[in-house]
Amino acid sequence: MNKLSIITAQHGGAAKTRTNIHAKLLSPATSRFLLGLAMMFLASGGLWLTAFSAQPNLHNAAHDTRHGLNFPCH
Amino acid sequence: MPVNFLSGVWRALLAGLVAGAVSTMTSVFLTLPLIAMGEQLEQQLSTAPNLLAMARFSGTMVANLASAVSLSLWLFAILYMLDLRITLKNAFPWVVCFWLAVFFIPAISLPATLPGMGEHHEHHELLSRQFVWLGLVLSSGVGLLLHTGFFIDRLARPLRLALSILLLTLPSLVVGMLLPMDMAPSPLPPRLVQLFVMYSLLSGFILSASIIMVFAISPKK
Numbered sequence A: 001m002n003k004l005s006i007i008t009a010q011h012g013g014a015a016k017t018r019t020n021i022h023a024k025l026l027s028p029a030t031s032r033f034l035l036g037l038a039m040m041f042l043a044s045g046g047l048w049l050t051a052f053s054a055q056p057n058l059h060n061a062a063h064d065t066r067h068g069l070n071f072p073c074h
Numbered sequence B: 001m002p003v004n005f006l007s008g009v010w011r012a013l014l015a016g017l018v019a020g021a022v023s024t025m026t027s028v029f030l031t032l033p034l035i036a037m038g039e040q041l042e043q044q045l046s047t048a049p050n051l052l053a054m055a056r057f058s059g060t061m062v063a064n065l066a067s068a069v070s071l072s073l074w075l076f077a078i079l080y081m082l083d084l085r086i087t088l089k090n091a092f093p094w095v096v097c098f099w100l101a102v103f104f105i106p107a108i109s110l111p112a113t114l115p116g117m118g119e120h121h122e123h124h125e126l127l128s129r130q131f132v133w134l135g136l137v138l139s140s141g142v143g144l145l146l147h148t149g150f151f152i153d154r155l156a157r158p159l160r161l162a163l164s165i166l167l168l169t170l171p172s173l174v175v176g177m178l179l180p181m182d183m184a185p186s187p188l189p190p191r192l193v194q195l196f197v198m199y200s201l202l203s204g205f206i207l208s209a210s211i212i213m214v215f216a217i218s219p220k221k
Helices: A003-025 A028-052 A056-068 B005-029 B031-042 B054-082 B091-109 B123-147 B157-178 B190-217
Strands: none
Touching: A028 A056, A028 B054, A056 B005, A056 B031, A056 B054, A056 B190, B005 B031, B005 B054, B005 B190, B031 B190, B054 B123, B054 B190, B091 B123, B091 B157, B091 B190, B123 B157
16 A cells, blocks of 8 residues: 555545544535524524615615515604 | 535526525516506606616616625525535425515515505604514524424424514514504505515515525526
């Protein structure tokens, strides 16, 4: 076995161990759920800026959208 | 095969941008003229304010795009978490459910208001109505997912239906009882207010349909 193949085997083994640890910690369903939840938080942040923020500039910019799409405005 | 996360995010962004552009067009024809009339009557102006003035219109357009993208990402998050897909076959029920959850059911307790309707509450009241809106959207969304069987197959069907009916009706009833009634006289004609409520719901439906249709027709990886 040459030096390169020894390094590759060692790295491959490490990657395999890492994958196994991930598989034990997070099932595919759990990782899907967590990613989805993170996306939901991100989207809620965007919605908060346009629909809910009381900051005057944001309120003024989104005023007509808030009334038009029935987000509570005043 | 599960949906790829990144391609799903791109699809959601595309759906949001398309829906935001469509929503801007519909608001120009449906809701913005009525908002101008409401402001004109509120401030006793001789001419309606120009809602198409560059600064104001660009603000509305950006807000429409941002809210459509946010709602689209919300929908994608739910689809991804529950491993669901929107196709042309099931697009219509998705449009109706999305519209009911985000626009119609919250509007039963918190109907659309025009500027000048005398609904200038204290800040804490606005905050509580915003929480109420969010709560109504979440409860009706979960209720509809339960009702359509998209969610929690393990529950028995009668229990699922009972839970969904409870989630769809009870929050609106409780909110209706708890929120103070606005008894202040409105200077706006009731016909104008009714028309605005109807146009606001129609705009919501068009926005929902645009988001769902892009999800349905865009290629899935």
